[in-house]
Amino acid sequence: MSDDSGECAFCRMAIPESPVEHGGKQFCSTACRERLSETGTPFVAADSHRRIQPGVSGLDASLPNGFPRNAFVLVASEAGTRDRALGAELVWRALKRGEPVVFTSFQEPPSAVVQQFIAMEWNVLPYLESGQLHIVDCFTYRLDGQGRDRLFDRMGEWNRYLSTVARAATTPVRDPTDIREIENKLDNALEGREMIDDGLVVIDSLTEMGTLTQPVQAYDFVKDVRADVCKGRFVPIFAGAAFGGGGGRGDSFPHDLTYVMDGLAELKLDEEPSGDQLVKQVRIRKLNGAAVDPEWHSYDFEPGTGMVTDERPSGASGVGKRTDGEQTGESGDDTVDGDGATDAPE
CATH class of the missing domain: 3.30.60 (Wheat Germ Agglutinin (Isolectin 2); domain 1)
Incomplete structure (x- = not known):
């Protein structure tokens, strides 16, 4: 009692x-x-040890009480939605909170990863130097020794400098087709920064990772890092995944793993009523253990500021608002789309 x-x-x-x-x-x-x-x-x-605010306006708008530190969040994005800028802002906000970050890159070499932040007017060079920001490089394996030398030689002076600065803060993965090597390198990076109940991991593309491995291995990777990093260390992961135009996520890897993911964020392009242009939109579709307002919010990115959202969320007015476990006519983790459609629990 x-x-x-x-x-x-x-x-x-x-x-x-x-x-x-x-x-x-x-x-x-x-x-x-x-x-x-x-x-x-x-x-x-x-609650400081249990949940945090991402610090990104479009995500914060859907998370009135923040998100759990032990969450694995899939960020499903349509081409043209600037998903890489979102990943960069998630990293930047965590760094400014004083937290360590490990960025796992499958799509770009370390110098290009750093350039993403520079393009947004966010200077990450001090964080690379201090070790607060670390890069796990799953891209450069594509180039043999001579190819890496050619890549460096063809860079302009500025990018060559960024590559040099990033090198000391980078762990190269020799064979990204070996998921055990990726997991070990990621674990070593987390261990080196004493990341327990602290920090953030961003994986730029599970879609790209899935092209390198057999399906079973790709599924095992997601499940293993979710268990080891999110549930074991209480370090959240945001992992990118691309889908085709038209807003459909499809049923291929990693989109068929939404039942495993703790959270699902979606980025899409929608046509304005006038038909003159496409508008970027973001929402949190689901997040276990957190209050979620799954309405679409229009957004864009501004250098030095990050994501800027329209104050008026898109979709049907008043539809889709809920708190965890509470929703008119529904129960559990069901969510309501901005267009009024109801999704079954995933």
Whole structure:
């Protein structure tokens, strides 16, 4: 029977049963009492160890209470939606929060990864130098020794400089067709930055990774890193995945793994009523364990600012708003599309 005794002095959560009292303080459990006795320090802020705000306007608009730190989020994007700029902003916001970040690149060499941030007027060079930002390079394997030399020689002076700076903050993957090597290199990067309950992992393209391996291996990779990184370390992952035009996600890898993913963010292009131009739109379709408002929001990116959203969300007015486990006429994790269609639990 609950007596609503207030907040635990260590974990800062509500005490549902009779409190454990010690030294004039109240605890929800003996474990919390002993932990405070060992460390002498409670958690600084309630929920700080359990959830965070991405800091990206279009995602924050759908997440009134942030997202869990142990979430694996698939970012499904249509060509032309600037998904790489979204990945760069997720990294930048985490760096500015003081968190370490590991960026796993399948689509571009390290110098091009750094150039993404420079193009957005975000200077990541100090974070590369300090080790707060680390790159796991799954791209450069495509080039043999002579090819890598030619790539470097053909660069302009600025890109050659960026490549040199990035080299010390990069772990090359010799054979990205070997998922065990990728997992080991990723784990080493996380371990080197002591990333437990802290930091962020961004994978630029699961679609590209899926072209390098057998389907079973690709599925195993997603499930393994979700278990080891998100559930084991409480470090969230945002992983990109491309889909064709028209807004359909399809049923190929990794889109057929949405039942495994903790969260699904979608980027699409929609035609304006006038038909004059295409508008970029973003929404969080689902996120286990978090309140979600799955309405579409129009957006674009501005250098130095990042994602900028239209204050008026697109889609039917008032449709799709819910809190976790609560929705008119539905229950559980069902969500409502911005066009009013209901999706079954994934």
